[in-house]
Amino acid sequence: MTAWEPVIGLEIHAQLKTRTKMFCRCEVGFGFEPNARTCPVCLAHPGALPVPNARAIEWTVKLGLALGCEVAARALFHRKNYFYPDLPKGYQISQYDVPLCANGRFSVPGPDGDNEIGVVRAHLEEDAAKTVHVGGGTGRKVGSAHSLVDFNRGGTPLVEIVTAPDVRSADEARRFLQLLRQTIVELGISDAEMEKGTLRVDANISVRRPGEGYRTRWELKNVNSFSFVARGIEVAIARQIELYESGGSVEQETYDFDPDTNALTPHRSKEEADDYRYFPEPDLVPVEFPSGEVERIRAELPEAPGARIRRIGETLELEAAQVLVANGRDPLYEALVEAGVDPRTAANVVLNEASALDPAGVDAKELARVVEARSELPRETYLEAIAASASAGFRADAYLSQRAVSDEGELAPLIERILVANPGQVEAYRNGKEGLLGFFVGQVMRETEGKANARVVSELVREQLAR
Amino acid sequence: MKGRIDTLRLTAEAAAGLLERGELSAAELHAAYAEAIAKRDGELHCYLRTTPYTGGAGVPIALKDVIGTEGVETTAGSRILSGYVPVYDSTVAARCKGAGLPLLGKTNTDEFAMGSSTENSAYGPSHNPWDPERVPGGSGGGSAAAVSAGLAPWALGSDTGGSIKQPAALCGIVGLRPTYGTVSRYGIVAFASSLDQVGPTTRTVRDCARLYGVIAGRDPRDSTTVDVPGVELPTAEDLRGIKVGVPRELNEAEGIEPGVKEQVAKAIALCEELGADVEECRLPLSVEYGLPCYYLIAPAEASSNLARYDGVRYGFRAQADGDLTAVYETTRDAGFGDEPKRRIMIGTYALAAGYYEAFYGKAQQVRTVIVREHAALFERYDVLVSPTSPTVAFRFGEKTENPVAMYLSDLLTIPSCMAGLPGLSIPSGLSEGLPVGLQLIGPQLSENTLFRVGHALEQALGFDFVPERLR
Numbered sequence: 001m002t003a004w005e006p007v008i009g010l011e012i013h014a015q016l017k018t019r020t021k022m023f024c025r026c027e028v029g030f031g032f033e034p035n036a037r038t039c040p041v042c043l044a045h046p047g048a049l050p051v052p053n054a055r056a057i058e059w060t061v062k063l064g065l066a067l068g069c070e071v072a073a074r075a076l077f078h079r080k081n082y083f084y085p086d087l088p089k090g091y092q093i094s095q096y097d098v099p100l101c102a103n104g105r106f107s108v109p110g111p112d113g114d115n116e117i118g119v120v121r122a123h124l125e126e127d128a129a130k131t132v133h134v135g136g137g138t139g140r141k142v143g144s145a146h147s148l149v150d151f152n153r154g155g156t157p158l159v160e161i162v163t164a165p166d167v168r169s170a171d172e173a174r175r176f177l178q179l180l181r182q183t184i185v186e187l188g189i190s191d192a193e194m195e196k197g198t199l200r201v202d203a204n205i206s207v208r209r210p211g212e213g214y215r216t217r218w219e220l221k222n223v224n225s226f227s228f229v230a231r232g233i234e235v236a237i238a239r240q241i242e243l244y245e246s247g248g249s250v251e252q253e254t255y256d257f258d259p260d261t262n263a264l265t266p267h268r269s270k271e272e273a274d275d276y277r278y279f280p281e282p283d284l285v286p287v288e289f290p291s292g293e294v295e296r297i298r299a300e301l302p303e304a305p306g307a308r309i310r311r312i313g314e315t316l317e318l319e320a321a322q323v324l325v326a327n328g329r330d331p332l333y334e335a336l337v338e339a340g341v342d343p344r345t346a347a348n349v350v351l352n353e354a355s356a357l358d359p360a361g362v363d364a365k366e367l368a369r370v371v372e373a374r375s376e377l378p379r380e381t382y383l384e385a386i387a388a389s390a391s392a393g394f395r396a397d398a399y400l401s402q403r404a405v406s407d408e409g410e411l412a413p414l415i416e417r418i419l420v421a422n423p424g425q426v427e428a429y430r431n432g433k434e435g436l437l438g439f440f441v442g443q444v445m446r447e448t449e450g451k452a453n454a455r456v457v458s459e460l461v462r463e464q465l466a467r
Numbered sequence: 468m469k470g471r472i473d474t475l476r477l478t479a480e481a482a483a484g485l486l487e488r489g490e491l492s493a494a495e496l497h498a499a500y501a502e503a504i505a506k507r508d509g510e511l512h513c514y515l516r517t518t519p520y521t522g523g524a525g526v527p528i529a530l531k532d533v534i535g536t537e538g539v540e541t542t543a544g545s546r547i548l549s550g551y552v553p554v555y556d557s558t559v560a561a562r563c564k565g566a567g568l569p570l571l572g573k574t575n576t577d578e579f580a581m582g583s584s585t586e587n588s589a590y591g592p593s594h595n596p597w598d599p600e601r602v603p604g605g606s607g608g609g610s611a612a613a614v615s616a617g618l619a620p621w622a623l624g625s626d627t628g629g630s631i632k633q634p635a636a637l638c639g640i641v642g643l644r645p646t647y648g649t650v651s652r653y654g655i656v657a658f659a660s661s662l663d664q665v666g667p668t669t670r671t672v673r674d675c676a677r678l679y680g681v682i683a684g685r686d687p688r689d690s691t692t693v694d695v696p697g698v699e700l701p702t703a704e705d706l707r708g709i710k711v712g713v714p715r716e717l718n719e720a721e722g723i724e725p726g727v728k729e730q731v732a733k734a735i736a737l738c739e740e741l742g743a744d745v746e747e748c749r750l751p752l753s754v755e756y757g758l759p760c761y762y763l764i765a766p767a768e769a770s771s772n773l774a775r776y777d778g779v780r781y782g783f784r785a786q787a788d789g790d791l792t793a794v795y796e797t798t799r800d801a802g803f804g805d806e807p808k809r810r811i812m813i814g815t816y817a818l819a820a821g822y823y824e825a826f827y828g829k830a831q832q833v834r835t836v837i838v839r840e841h842a843a844l845f846e847r848y849d850v851l852v853s854p855t856s857p858t859v860a861f862r863f864g865e866k867t868e869n870p871v872a873m874y875l876s877d878l879l880t881i882p883s884c885m886a887g888l889p890g891l892s893i894p895s896g897l898s899e900g901l902p903v904g905l906q907l908i909g910p911q912l913s914e915n916t917l918f919r920v921g922h923a924l925e926q927a928l929g930f931d932f933v934p935e936r937l938r
Contacts, residue, residue, distance in 0.1 A: 040553075040554060040555050043780060044775040044780070045535075045553065045554070045555070045780075045781065046535060046541070046543070046548065046551065046553070046656040046657070046775070047535045047553075047557055047652070047653065047654040047655050047656050047657065048653070048654070049652060049653050049688060049689050049690070050690070051687065051688060051689075051690055052690070079771050081770075081771050081774060081818070083774065083777065083795060085777075085779055085791065088775060088779075088780060089774065089775050090771065090773075090774020090775050090777065091771055091774060147791075149779075275819055275820045277770075277771070277815065277818035277819060277820070277823075278818075278823075279767060279768075279771070279818055279823070279827055282659075282660035282661035282691075282768055283652075283660050283689075283690065283691065284690050284691075285690055285691060
């Protein structure tokens with residue numbers, strides 16, 4: 001039996017954090033009174049007309065460029081028609097055959113080399129309102145007494161990113177999503193938080209024999225974390241393989257994934273038509289984004305995460321490089337390495353010991369000095385020093401010398417006592433085993449319960465041994 | 468002069484003169500029209516509702532009921548919008564307010580501006596002041612009849628395929644459908660967004676130019692609007708230097724009544740007398756395909772524009788037992804009349820997957836052909852002339868049984884609408900005692916030329932806009 005190859009495509013929606021909505025100037029945001037951020041346009045009163053948000057268009061272009069897309073010279077908005085209470089106009093203004101951005105590639109480094117995931121399109125649309133089902137206890141429509149609609153969210157700019165079916169494993173899907181999210185966050189265009197719904201992911205999953213065409217796919221919806229997406233994909237893959245191998249077939253279906261039970265349950269449809277009757281939105285003119293602006297934005301883009309992972313991966317394990325980049329902590333890592341810290345130590349510092357630090361506030365050179373001194377410092381002091389390094393104007397030397405006992409009058413007798421108590425080691429040191437210096441320093445540190453300034457101790461020990 | 472104002476003959480320009488000279492106040496002028504309405508609107512039913520004077524120092528105005536007015540019910544002639552009171556002013560209503568024009572009321576219209584006779588109004592038809600047994604045209608029949616009968620000195624209508632020009636023709640007054648994009652659609656109950664355009668309905672061409680000057684101009688709330696050249700009030704009484712094209716297909720189309728042809732031919736001859744170069748030309752594709760393509764594009768856009776009337780947020784909601792779908796279906800079934808339903812169905816079909824390319828997509832391609840065919844003529848001519856309507860005002864019920872016969876009322880106005888071009892209708896004479904309209908079509912943004920030609924002809928024709936039976 002030959003292996004099965006998973007074929008996965010992802011569809012991601014990210015809410016843009018523009019100040020105002022996509023087609024009206026109502027404020028975007030959370031936590032307002034229901035329907036307090038609405039106007040005739042986003043409530044679809046008769047005669048109201050959409051006026052596009054220029055910032056949202058610019059940000060979509062920015063994201064499209066970061067995903068390697070081409071920007072359309074003349075993009076169109078279309079109407080996507082269907083009835084639902086969260087869609088007051090009876091249509092959503094979206095994009096159809098000429099999206100703002102298309103034909104991109106996004107590189108995802110993996111253990112077997114990079115996979116270039118095709119980005120079919122990145123387009124701009126408006127979010128629907130939020131329906132709240134009241135009564136019945138489950139929060140679901142079925143069984144609820146009635147439904148309420150909060151139009152505050154309605155009309156929020158939403159970018160939709162559709163990948164080609166190029167993703168080959170659940171883990172690769174997870175890594176792609178992490179890097180995509182990081183890119184979105186670094187561009188400053190969205191909070192991209194799945195828990196808050198500002199980032200939403202649907203996955204299309206099928207399996208095939210290598211070399212075959214595509215088989216029937218399942219769509220996975222409403223999953224609210226990257227690891228759940230990955231697990232849902234794994235479950236779907238396993239189930240499809242099982243179906244095929246037991247002689248069955250896969251029917252096209254949309255599922256919800258329950259991470260508590262690992263169950264895939266058929267998604268309750270919105271009873272909406274499959275035919276959206278798309279046509280060009282006659283209330284809007286085509287978007288002709290100036291090519292000069294495209295070049296300006298392109299020049300300001302941060303380096304692609306794939307390239308950063310590859311570069312860091314030359315001196316560090318790929319997984320660590322992925323974690324650094326996916327969390328945006330690679331600039332601090334690279335600055336520490338630049339300042340002389342060895343890569344593995346730097347990664348450990350950035351991801352573990354200094355994981356609570358906001359990299360933006362850290363002077364990497366000063367942090368590097370703390371890291372250099374760590375063998376000479378009691379653990380507690382070291383960690384405190386790291387925590388302190390994010391405060392404004394932090395200077396490692398000044399901080400460490402203040403914190404430590406460095407009074408020679410206090411330390412000298414202690415050192416003398418330790419040397420007397422360890423004649424063998426003193427002998428060996430004097431015969432050339434200079435590595436024993438650390439042993440003596442360690443003894444002093446223990447005696448002082450870690451409070452001594454390791455560098456001062458070290459100098460004093462060396463002096464006394466040289467006598 | 469108080470109490471003795473004869474609104475029957477008063478033009479907006481003359482009324483403005485009375486106000487400027489302090490011979491009466493704006494409130495008194497408004498009251499005079501209110502009195503005329505009380506006297507004559509029982510018979511004509513031009514108004515769906517009238518409004519009290521609430522300020523403004525200018526000449527009062529009537530607005531077609533598709534034009535949203537803050538605090539004043541706006542139904543678009545439909546039951547589904549009964550009780551809907553806009554929370555905001557349309558841009559044109561705001562501009563009228565800004566110019567100090569007090570509102571007289573909201574005028575009758577075919578439901579959602581879909582029709583050519585006002586017989587599709589959910590609130591009953593309006594009547595033609597020249598013969599109350601006949602329709603005033605539509606959809607803006609309420610505005611046209613009101614201006615014709617002296618129940619408003621001027622009014623605004625909206626035109627998708629002829630809804631300003633055709634009723635103006637049938638009521639013997641002046642109507643302008645402006646260049647698409649010169650007048651904001653913000654706050655206008657949408658019928659077909661790529662065709663809808665608001666314009667003046669007036670008694671003289673100079674009044675028309677004045678009112679166009681009030682409403683035209685770019686609006687940041689309507690992305691499809693453009694900057695508009697300054698409006699020039701016409702004064703010239705000759706047509707020297709003007710090149711007039713007479714498209715054969717628009718002047719010899721099947722269905723044009725002989726009396727209409729005769730009056731239009733007279734007006735064309737007058738153009739030459741006034742010094743214009745007149746020449747026959749051709750517009751074959753636009754006239755053959757304009758109407759069928761219009762009846763794909765307009766219903767397609769309408770099917771989408773009318774989706775918002777679902778009974779959830781405003782307007783009429785039917786009592787429905789059952790789920791959400793039942794609320795939608797019952798509300799829309801009871802709220803919409805036959806014509807909107809017919810167009811929603813046609814439009815839904817024209818946009819359906821598998822049919823889009825053959826219908827809506829193809830119609831849009833033909834539209835480009837129509838634009839080009841007109842543009843080619845405007846390399847040679849300043850204006851094109853033709854009848855506005857193939858017929859004079861018809862009797863109630865004459866065309867209601869046959870929608871296609873009704874659609875043909877707009878055969879001559881639709882091609883230029885499809886091309887986004889401005890068109891002016893002026894009365895050119897009477898046929899069987901009923902007014903005949905002359906249509907003047909110009910290239911984009913040529914409103915000033917249309918005013919000039921229209922004014923010169925109007926002076927030479929000497930048509931009396933007061934209906935004979937009211938004189």
